[in-house]
Amino acid sequence: MNKFGFTTQExxxxxxxxxxxxxxxxxxxxxxxxxxxxxxxxxxxxxSAGNLIDFNIRRLSxxxxxxxxxxxxxxxxxxxxxxxxxxxxxxxxxxxxxIMLIKKGISEIKQLQN
Amino acid sequence: xxxxxxxxxxxxVCTLVFNEIEKCNMNTQKTIVTIGAGIAGVESSxxxxxxxxRVILVEKDKNIGGKINNYYHLFPNNRPAVDIKNxxxxxxxxxxxxxxxxxxxxxxxxxxxxxSVTTSNDDILKADALLVATGFEYFNGQxxxxxxxxxxxxxxxxxxxxxxxxxxxxxxxxxxxxxxxIAFVHCVGSRDEKSGNHYCSRLxxxxxxxxAMELNNRFPNSLSYCFYIDLRMYSMEYESLxxxxxxxxxxxxxxxxxxxxxxxxxxxxxxxxxxxxxxRPLKMEVDLVVLLVGMVPGSGTEKLKSVSALEANKHxxxxxxxxxxxxxxxxxxxxxxxxxxxxxxxxxxxxxxxxSAALEVHSYLQNHSEK
Amino acid sequence: xxNHKQVINWGNYQKEIADNNYYYARSCIRxxxxxxxxxxxxxxxxxxxxxxxxxxxxxxxxxxxxYHSDIVPFETTQTVVARQFSLVNEAGFDNMAISCxxxxxxxxxxxxxxxxxxxTEAKARENLKKATGRDFQIPKNIAHTSDIIYKFRDEIWAKxxxxxxxxxxxxxxxxxxxxxxxYAKVFPEKGVGGAEFPKVLSGMVQSWGGETVDYPERRxxxxxxxxQYLVKANRGYSVSNTKKKLESMAxxxxxxxxxxxxxxxxxxxxxxxxxxxxxxxTYGQNDLGIPVLTYEELAGLVLGYNPWDLGLxxxxxxxxxLLDKMGFDYKPEDKYKGINGEYIGEPIKFDSLYTCx
Numbered sequence: 125m126n127k128f129g130f131t132t133q134e135x136x137x138x139x140x141x142x143x144x145x146x147x148x149x150x151x152x153x154x155x156x157x158x159x160x161x162x163x164x165x166x167x168x169x170x171x172s173a174g175n176l177i178d179f180n181i182r183r184l185s186x187x188x189x190x191x192x193x194x195x196x197x198x199x200x201x202x203x204x205x206x207x208x209x210x211x212x213x214x215x216x217x218x219x220x221x222x223i224m225l226i227k228k229g230i231s232e233i234k235q236l237q238n
Numbered sequence: 239x240x241x242x243x244x245x246x247x248x249x250x251v252c253t254l255v256f257n258e259i260e261k262c263n264m265n266t267q268k269t270i271v272t273i274g275a276g277i278a279g280v281e282s283s284x285x286x287x288x289x290x291x292r293v294i295l296v297e298k299d300k301n302i303g304g305k306i307n308n309y310y311h312l313f314p315n316n317r318p319a320v321d322i323k324n325x326x327x328x329x330x331x332x333x334x335x336x337x338x339x340x341x342x343x344x345x346x347x348x349x350x351x352x353x354s355v356t357t358s359n360d361d362i363l364k365a366d367a368l369l370v371a372t373g374f375e376y377f378n379g380q381x382x383x384x385x386x387x388x389x390x391x392x393x394x395x396x397x398x399x400x401x402x403x404x405x406x407x408x409x410x411x412x413x414x415x416x417x418x419x420i421a422f423v424h425c426v427g428s429r430d431e432k433s434g435n436h437y438c439s440r441l442x443x444x445x446x447x448x449x450a451m452e453l454n455n456r457f458p459n460s461l462s463y464c465f466y467i468d469l470r471m472y473s474m475e476y477e478s479l480x481x482x483x484x485x486x487x488x489x490x491x492x493x494x495x496x497x498x499x500x501x502x503x504x505x506x507x508x509x510x511x512x513x514x515x516x517x518r519p520l521k522m523e524v525d526l527v528v529l530l531v532g533m534v535p536g537s538g539t540e541k542l543k544s545v546s547a548l549e550a551n552k553h554x555x556x557x558x559x560x561x562x563x564x565x566x567x568x569x570x571x572x573x574x575x576x577x578x579x580x581x582x583x584x585x586x587x588x589x590x591x592x593x594s595a596a597l598e599v600h601s602y603l604q605n606h607s608e609k
Numbered sequence: 610x611x612n613h614k615q616v617i618n619w620g621n622y623q624k625e626i627a628d629n630n631y632y633y634a635r636s637c638i639r640x641x642x643x644x645x646x647x648x649x650x651x652x653x654x655x656x657x658x659x660x661x662x663x664x665x666x667x668x669x670x671x672x673x674x675x676y677h678s679d680i681v682p683f684e685t686t687q688t689v690v691a692r693q694f695s696l697v698n699e700a701g702f703d704n705m706a707i708s709c710x711x712x713x714x715x716x717x718x719x720x721x722x723x724x725x726x727x728x729t730e731a732k733a734r735e736n737l738k739k740a741t742g743r744d745f746q747i748p749k750n751i752a753h754t755s756d757i758i759y760k761f762r763d764e765i766w767a768k769x770x771x772x773x774x775x776x777x778x779x780x781x782x783x784x785x786x787x788x789x790x791x792y793a794k795v796f797p798e799k800g801v802g803g804a805e806f807p808k809v810l811s812g813m814v815q816s817w818g819g820e821t822v823d824y825p826e827r828r829x830x831x832x833x834x835x836x837q838y839l840v841k842a843n844r845g846y847s848v849s850n851t852k853k854k855l856e857s858m859a860x861x862x863x864x865x866x867x868x869x870x871x872x873x874x875x876x877x878x879x880x881x882x883x884x885x886x887x888x889x890x891t892y893g894q895n896d897l898g899i900p901v902l903t904y905e906e907l908a909g910l911v912l913g914y915n916p917w918d919l920g921l922x923x924x925x926x927x928x929x930x931l932l933d934k935m936g937f938d939y940k941p942e943d944k945y946k947g948i949n950g951e952y953i954g955e956p957i958k959f960d961s962l963y964t965c966x
Contacts, residue, residue, distance in 0.1 A: 136518055136519070137518065137519045137520060137521050138513055138516070138518050138519070138520040138521070139520075139521055139522075140520065140521065140522035140523070141522070141523055156485075159484050159485050159488065160481055160484045160485050161484075162480075162484075162491070163493070163515045182515070183515065183516055183517075186513070186515050186516050187516055189490070190513065190516065190520070192516075215481070
């Protein structure tokens, strides 16, 4: 029925009301230090993968905390699991474990859905 | 022989004592008028009184203590504010300070080295030095129209919240619901060209975190969100408050200045901000919005600027003579500054500032009596 | 950038609006969308209020639409504005009443530029002189026509035939007011009530018995940016903005929307049809759209004018449900009869048009 030649656009606003908490809950239960991330960006600064490709672990961690978990499995596979982020985190968060948990959490959610 | 020795020693003792009494008498001849009997005014006056001076306090309200009367628990150690109030009440009693309540200053004149202060009761007080302790006011949240303070029912300021916490009465939304989601908006009326206040008011960030933790204690099922530009958690203890807010209380910190608050049909509020760290606009529905309002120069300070030659800095607070070395001296010789009339400061900082002010006054008066 | 510490209390802010002797600067495209509105304005001001309004056949488009679409260079626009001012002087008037909000924004923008950069004003004078031989002086008062209706809202209420109430329930009509962006967002001090809570339309609504509806996306732009919608491929952008507003206001169940900008009124009216076709959604009650009126049409209804003289038959969203709600006495059969009673034609009805009665 599209005789108009244009359609409406989806909003890119993060709508906190549509929060998907499953992944965040899983990660926080198994790695409570995730709570104290202050998004300083030291992890992304030192990231081996992030300095070559578009992979931003600070932003990904934040998006999980906003419930935005679509397309995450492709992104999280870019991590090389080198552990440099854990060495540098000023709050002492076990970031490598956080990433492992994100991967595990995503596959568990997928299994539940199937 | 013994008699002569006793007489000689008692003569020496008498002379020594007499010198001390004379010194005290010289100090008690000096009078200081303290304008404002908040914690700064009282602490400075107590210190000066201990040094032997005569101090008269003039307070515009019917009670002393100023803003300490309105606080519930103080950061960083959750100490009841009433402790500080009791302390200053006790000090006033012990040192028998002269306090004129419900009195304002109408005129200040200087003749030679002495000041003449005319009060609203038509008394004229003579002083050798003046101590300004006129304190601060809170920024009027209504000026930030976009946040809807006093337009939308469930938007309150940190001052309103502190009052509610202190009153012990149940805290609910206007519709009677227990708040499940609370948003704290930082930098309301501070760091803001549109409000006319460019400076950072220093204490609002830690106040917000403290109140978020207090609300979480009251409502364990609630979630608080702090919308900040920068988190100013300076000093030794405030950073650990930030950490424990995240760790133990689950408070979320979202970096982005709230642009507008609107009301939904049921009275809940919609907030728009940018989640700058993900680079996307964000909107959220909350039950309660708390505006963290900053400190602005008090009405007493404004009045004093009009009846004296005291200079203010570009932010409207009273100007110090020297930032590093003479913080407590004003632009006028003989007039000294104590407390938040000089700029935003916390309670512990105010007490230090107040004692330092007393010493500045003492040093000034000693120099002037030797001439 | 202003560095003044003095802060305006917008709640009490009243801008200066002249009270008589207006030079009417018409809109170039408004009369296509809402043909009755400008005529109604003149009728209200001249016949109801006894004011002196000069309708000049010599004035042109302000070229705001061209300027905003990058078709007309800014220097040309300034010269055209200078000519308009010259015409105002020539007619012997000091006050302008401007029909279009884009125009109003443009005049203010040009005046502000001339104030901050006097060389541009000098250049405009020079250009005007060379092109037409004219001189000009800046008029004393420039007001938008919605400001003028706002100013005389009580006088209009005194002559009312209908109030903005639902005759069946006796309750006030729930009215959403939409302010054009160029009215108060660009220069808040040029709008009644400032930028956040403009009072020009809500003041009218409240004086005439209606109830204002505040909803979360009240301040949001309707999407009528010339750049956005002139090119068809961009129109999705525009309609998405109007959709956002409609989604936000729907739970409040408004009875009508009033807007003071010709573009906004057109957009919010016509996009409801597009949304009903493309997304199968309507936002009014009973699967109908929400009628959109201009403030002149609203004033005309309050004064009891014939809705077909006001031009309501040209609206995309039919206004009959609203008229019935108000208990308005009108002749439905006259809808498509022109001035001489001749049939003027009517729009084709599609098979799944939600928005028509």
